Amino acid sequence: MKILITYFSNTGNTKKIAKSIKEALSDEEVELTPINEVDPLSFNNYDLVFLGSGIYASRVNKALVELVSSAPELPQNFVFFSTHASLVGYQDGFKLVKRKIGNVSKIIAEFDCCGDNLGIPEDTRNSMLDKLPPEKRKEAEKHQQWLKGRPNEEDLKKAKEFARSVVEKL
Ligand SMILES: Cc1cc2nc3c(=O)[nH]c(=O)nc-3n(C[C@H](O)[C@H](O)[C@H](O)COP(=O)(O)O)c2cc1C
The missing domain is CATH 3.40.50.360 (Flavodoxin domain)
Structure with a gap:
């Protein structure tokens, strides 16, 4: 084949x-x-x-x-x-x-x-996180951590x- x-x-x-x-x-x-x-x-x-x-x-x-x-x-x-x-x-x-x-x-x-979202630079990702309300930010950080590597x-x-x-x- x-x-x-x-x-x-x-x-x-x-x-x-x-x-x-x-x-x-x-x-x-x-x-x-x-x-x-x-x-x-x-x-x-x-x-x-x-x-x-x-x-x-x-x-x-x-x-x-x-x-x-x-x-x-x-x-x-x-x-x-x-x-x-x-x-x-x-x-x-x-x-x-x-x-x-x-x-x-x-x-x-x-x-x-x-x-892992390597195409978006880390500082851009962090500034996206900064715009989130605390609960959503926590969730997004957890997701980023889970995606790492x-x-x-x-x-x-x-x-x-x-x-x-x-x-x-x-
Ligand atoms: C410009 C851009 C747009 C993306 N859009 C999505 C999306 O709509 N949904 C999603 O699950 N991931 C999205 N991602 C994340 C990529 O799909 C993910 O990191 C993927 O593993 C990249 O594969 P590659 O390294 O083979 O290019 C996006 C990433 C970039 C850079």
Whole structure:
């Protein structure tokens, strides 16, 4: 089975997940390629594509939609993966990609995990905290602490288990 793992990652969190997926599938023929290096013309050369992105303003990066739109033929099977900092509002991130894929391919599984918000500088994050009322601030600080360093070893382990279970079921 030929597998492509491709992703958009602004600050490296989603890339960590992508690399873990590759490590987990070392018995297969796997390519790991950033999304901007994927040739749309050979996109359907793969039996399975793991397609990933961070979530930005509730959506995956537009490079995913562009790839799926510009490929003359799509692979048969997709697995989506994402990282996100919030616990709400990320669930619909692949909406436009799903719309483009329509019924052409199967989306056989999805994986997501938390990713530290490294794209927002710490002083900006702190000034955002300063604007919150005390109770909300406490909650947000707790959330920031919980996000720190994610995806962590446990997250990467889950990503590997997930990837293996997907391929075993195919
Ligand atoms: C400009 C920007 C917008 C973001 N918007 C969201 C969002 O809407 N929902 C969310 O859960 N996380 C959001 N995040 C957090 C990222 O999804 C999270 O940190 C993710 O792990 C980044 O992945 P990457 O390191 O692969 O780019 C945003 C981050 C940035 C920098």
